[in-house]
Amino acid sequence: MNRASSQVAPSTGRLTQPRSAVVPDESRKPAPDALTIGRRLRHVRQESGQTLGEVAESVGMSASALSLIENGKREPRLSMLTALAEALDAPLADLLATAPPSRRAALEIRLERAQRADSYQHLGLPAVKIGPRLPMEALEALVGMHEAMAAVQAERAATPEHARMANAELRERMRAADNYFGEIEAAAADLLSAIKHPGGPISRASVDRLAGHLGYSLVHISDLPGSTRTVTDMTHKRVYLPQPEAGQHDSRSLALQAIGHLVLGHQVPADYAEFLSQRVEINYFAAALLMPEQDAVARLQEAKQSKDIAIEDLRDAFAVSYETAAHRFTNLATRHLDIPVHFMRISRDGVIYKAYENDGVSFPRDATGAIEGQRVCRQWTARRVFEQPDLSQAFQAYTDTRSGTYWCTAVVDRTPEGLFSVNVGVPYQSVKWMRGRETTHRSKSRCPDPTCCMQPPADLSSRWGGHAWPSARAHSHLLAAMPPGVFPGVDDTEVYTFLERHAPTD
Template sequence: MAATALELSTLGHRIRHQRVSSGFTLDELGERVGVAGSQLSLIENGKREPKLSLLQAIAAATGTDVTDLLSTEPPNRRAALEIELERAQSSSVFRRLGVPPVKVTKGMSDETLESLLGLHRELQRREREAIATPEEARRANTELRLKMRAIDNHLPDIERLAERQLKAAGHTGGALTHRTVSIMAQQLGFELIYVNDLPHSARSVTDLEHGRIYLPPASIPGGHGLRSMALQAMAHRLLGHERPTDYADFLQQRLEINYYAACCLMPETAAVAFLQQAKKDRNLAVEDFRDAFGVTHEAAGMRLTNLSTVHLGIPLHFLRVDGSGAITRVYENDGLPLPMDVTGAIDGQIACRRFAAREAFSQQNRTTEHYQYTDTPGGTFWCSTQTGTTDDGEFSITVGVPFDDAKWFRGRETGKRAVSTCPDESCCRRPAADVAERWAGKAWPSARVHMQMFSPLPRGAFPGVDDNEVYAFLDRHA
């Protein structure tokens, strides 16, 4: 088998080291072993692979062994620096810069080599951290959404894994308790620890060395979220995740851990039985599904997207929309016309004002679901929307289906109906001609600047996580 460039480089350095240590010039050693000095120079520079007979002659002439010459260890610090620089300058990361490599000379100091290597190490570090540009991230997110739509948002392997883990922990039915989640963690060799000083950039931190999963305080409002966070942390281990290699890998891992947590909180067998009975009764409702398993309205709506098409034969859409109308989470396989940018991304786009997802914000009673039929260029859809409020402002959760499938859902009798012609801008984006003419040149609004416009895409193997903060936290608790 031919030697690699790195192996030839190391061999060349070891031959040069033995030659110089023995006090020979290239020509002098070449004369002793029967080759020209120029040929020996090519070997020492890693440009040519010597025959075994020549290696034996060089070893004999320099008073060493062939095995010593063939060692994979650089003969000294200088050689190690030169070999590492050669390797760094041959990397794809460096070659993409279009910068010519530095030629190492005898007169170049070790300090200069160290400085050059420092630059290369920083280049490699930044390459590992800069996972994606904003456009690449959006494309990766769109590709993942389309991939999941093609399989009806259903991952049977993770469904089965969750059911096995629940059974092993003794869970037989009903809402998943914190105690059962703790048992599931123990069976994986982890202890759940609730702390007040969790790094602000991390939802949880797993200490693999000591078998601990650190979570926010158990007493925080909406503590049901702690079950999901713990399950997500366990999922990384169960699914064999490694450090993300790129942004698409990061998004895939995040989707899988969220899916696993949802499967545990709303197990497929029990959830499908509940939904099939509700469909039989023509009384499907997100709020009933939510209450039966003790989860949030959003979690119940998203879980419905995993199960509805595969088990009930019902295509559907899910939207989370913020108070400004921006779509922050989306799934659809029912043909609902949704806004998208040139990359095909829907997240961040503004939903039609006529959609129930936005109409619901104007309702006086927000404690119950809001129902609506909407005529669109893609057909008529029935939707159920629930609104809520967080520290970041208002949001709505919408689950909807094509008109023909509304018959299975509670709220199908609603008389509320709207018409949307989006993406035609005359629908809800462009003002009426008479209104635009009346106010032309007479208004000057002061725009609100969204600071996220200036925020860089989070860097790091785990985007947005502050490694210094996390490691300091682990040191405190180790």
């Protein structure tokens, strides 16, 4: 992922030498914490054969106060530690060492830290008393259990690394299936048959009938919680949707995605990877209803016979967005048309937000195999579309790359967040089926060779190298950890309050 840094020049991607740097003192050692000091103090005292009361009396403190220090609940001053070291006839360094004095002491420290953590405190469970009577086997089991729970919580928190790995794994599964999922297609077809859909585009009235067939009603509301796209009341069988307004998503798609969770039998996701998989499945389900397989394939096969396949035709025939039509094309192109394909949605500065391929195109990726957040070559059609004088028109071009020659068509999507490019591409051997193949636009990409587009031209470098210090715009949504919770980013209190407010009175 392209992490923004004050030491990274966005135009080159290379590290620049700062004027000065703070060199860490590697000779510094971490200071011992109160728990470690306490366990070492207890160990040294017990080795000396003295009781709590004897040592406490010799330094002028109560036995209970010394017990708090040994249990790590009170941090002693250096003067007190010096006095305790003298009373125990031990070097002060023995009390200040950072390593626990024994394996048991190390386990006790780990258990104590686990039980003091906010995550455990929030469970409202009693803490296990840590002492010599706690068997070693029980101590090891408790520590192992706490650390296993912490690992699961960390994975559910979906750090950037977890999110990227989950994306990469999901994309591998999509590629293996050619992005075609027969079970979801069948579920969508069964629903359409149940409401006797005549074929072609699905209307808002048909969506209402689909919901009614499942026993649910669709309710448009103006005070939907800000952290949600839709809310389903499973008790009263209602799906709450935002009021249709300019710039909002097609309410048909939102309703069908909400219904998709019910039809596909989704359970509460166990982790971020499952949450992400469910999102992909409901998007697929909605597209399979908005553009039914039988109708869409018939249109595409006819277009292939005429060597005139165009995403715009699919968009216009089913009254959906260009991006939805492009996604749907990737679902059907390989299985029904024998055309390998790739898809991208990128920002104006070239950062990948969504991507899929089964045609061998080489997307940039990080060490985890993730594509999202990487920057594509300036020579690719997905970026060159922004250079065109008329951004309302689709732009087609050929690009020679290290993995072959690809023909691509791209459209600029204007959103409240800025301009994005939606791109569909096929290998050269498949371009004969596509409208726009006669384009004369052509470019050559040498990426990942840095001289292709990552490094600025030599004349610019000679003029400005060492004289520029830009402040980079961080793509925070790509870098930050996903918000915590079963459904990332959703405020449960806000949702439950909303449902309570709108639940029908019995």
